Amino acid sequence: MKAPFAIVSVGLVGIVLGMFARGEQQPDKETEASIIGASHFVERDGQRIHVWSKAPEDWDASLGRVIVFMHGGTYSGRPDFDLAVDDYSVMDAFVRRGWATYAVDAQGYGASDNPKEESWCSARDAAQDLEVAVKWICKQRKVPKVSLLGWSWGCQVVGEFAQNNPARVQSVILQGASFEAKYEMGELQNRFRSNDAQGAASDFIEGCFEQHVVDAYLTQCLLHDPDSPNGVLRDFAIGSTQVLKPETWTWPTLIVLGEHEAKPERQRDMANFYLQLKSKRKAMVQVPGGGHAVLLERPHLAWQGLVADFLAYKD
Numbered sequence: 001m002k003a004p005f006a007i008v009s010v011g012l013v014g015i016v017l018g019m020f021a022r023g024e025q026q027p028d029k030e031t032e033a034s035i036i037g038a039s040h041f042v043e044r045d046g047q048r049i050h051v052w053s054k055a056p057e058d059w060d061a062s063l064g065r066v067i068v069f070m071h072g073g074t075y076s077g078r079p080d081f082d083l084a085v086d087d088y089s090v091m092d093a094f095v096r097r098g099w100a101t102y103a104v105d106a107q108g109y110g111a112s113d114n115p116k117e118e119s120w121c122s123a124r125d126a127a128q129d130l131e132v133a134v135k136w137i138c139k140q141r142k143v144p145k146v147s148l149l150g151w152s153w154g155c156q157v158v159g160e161f162a163q164n165n166p167a168r169v170q171s172v173i174l175q176g177a178s179f180e181a182k183y184e185m186g187e188l189q190n191r192f193r194s195n196d197a198q199g200a201a202s203d204f205i206e207g208c209f210e211q212h213v214v215d216a217y218l219t220q221c222l223l224h225d226p227d228s229p230n231g232v233l234r235d236f237a238i239g240s241t242q243v244l245k246p247e248t249w250t251w252p253t254l255i256v257l258g259e260h261e262a263k264p265e266r267q268r269d270m271a272n273f274y275l276q277l278k279s280k281r282k283a284m285v286q287v288p289g290g291g292h293a294v295l296l297e298r299p300h301l302a303w304q305g306l307v308a309d310f311l312a313y314k315d
Contacts, residue, residue: 035095037082039111044132050111051133052077054091055100064170065099066146067311068134070126072176073153073232074195076110077103079220080151085213088296093304097312100141104133106157108192108229120191121229123153124243127160134161134168147311149173152292153232159244162251171252173307176261176292178236179244180269188234192227205260205291208298217296246276253277254310255284256303258294262286281315 040051059065069081069090081090081103091101106126107115115121134146147170150158155177162169200221204214255270267286274284285306290297295304 035092037091040136041111042132042136044107044129045116047107047113047116049107049113049129049133050077050105051137052082052091052103052105052110053101054082054095056095056098059100060098061142063098064143064145065097065311066137066141066143066170067094067099067101068130068137068146068148069101069103070130070148070150070154070157071103071105071109072151073235074228075200075221075225076105076112078110079217079224083213083217083220083296085216086210088213088300090295090304094308097308102133102137102146104130106130106229108231110224115191115229115231117191120188120231120234122231123156123160123235125231126157127164130157130161131165134165138168144168145170147171147173149175149307150177151175151295152177153235155179156235156244163243163245163248166251169251171311172249172254173310174253174255175295176257177255177270177273178266179273188230191230193230193233194227195222195225197222203291203293204297205258205293208260208290209293209296210298213296244273246273247278249277249279251279252281252310252313252315253279254282254307256294256306257284257286258290258292258297258299259286259288260291281313283310 035054037052037054040053041048042051043049069077071077071080083089091103094101105112106121106129107113108121115125119125137146138144145168148158148162155174158172162172197218200218201214255274257266257270270284274282287294287299287303287306289299
């Protein structure tokens with residue numbers, strides 16, 4: 001069977017780009033009204049971890065379509081993956097394709113408890129939260145594995161989880177990942193930082209978004225996450241290349257970057273990561289017309305189809 005992605009190497013640094021070659025049949029939007037979400041809580045060391053879920057009423061267990069979403073370093077799962085505006089909810093898009101969907105909030109995010117005083121909620125901490133949640137999800141759905149999608153810092157979290165729990169991993173999607181050290185900073189004094197609308201809007205690229213969507217996103221971000229843990233800043237100060245080992249990854253892996261975040265240095269970093277993957281099926285894709293928040297910008301439907309096709313493909 002012909003693979004749905006053509007993998008092309010270009011340039012001296014080996015930038016690898018996948019081109020979205022076919023489209024899964026579009027779901028029936030009339031079913032959207034029946035998609036109802038539910039909150040659940042699991043515990044790790046006495047701390048409550050929030051899990052937001054949506055699934056088809058007639059979910060087909062034989063297909064085993066379960067996907068877990070991991071948010072970035074500032075805002076939690078519901079604003080990132082279940083924005084109830086037009087057809088922008090990522091979770092709804094996957095439910096309409098037959099997936100049971102779950103968005104996990106690490107400690108300090110969304111409806112989860114704040115981390116204990118000794119914790120800043122690093123990616124390692126969040127990966128342990130994710131481990132508890134995935135174990136519960138697998139038990140609830142009676143499946144041995146799940147697919148995972150991380151956005152931004154969530155890629156680091158998903159990566160650490162996957163390396164520590166390979167038997168739980170069906171496939172991995174890395175959206176907007178960056179695994180090199182990013183920040184030069186002194187010692188952080190505060191475990192939390194306050195969020196504002198300007199910061200929430202900063203990932204959107206002028207000309208690539210619909211204003212009412214961004215407005216709704218800002219409202220939901222500040223409602224669910226008026227502040228965020230600073231563990232992410234520590235993570236990016238040291239980089240995660242020390243803990244993520246792509247040469248050990250054997251599960252299907254898709255790396256996605258928006259056109260306007262795919263600068264040459266980012267492409268080189270992620271291409272190096274891509275080339276080390278041992279996955280038999282892998283792709284690195286640049287989506288035109290969007291940036292770091294491409295899943296919430298104008299190309300969002302193309303992004304949804306791209307990810308869904310990769311996940312639905314049978315090896």
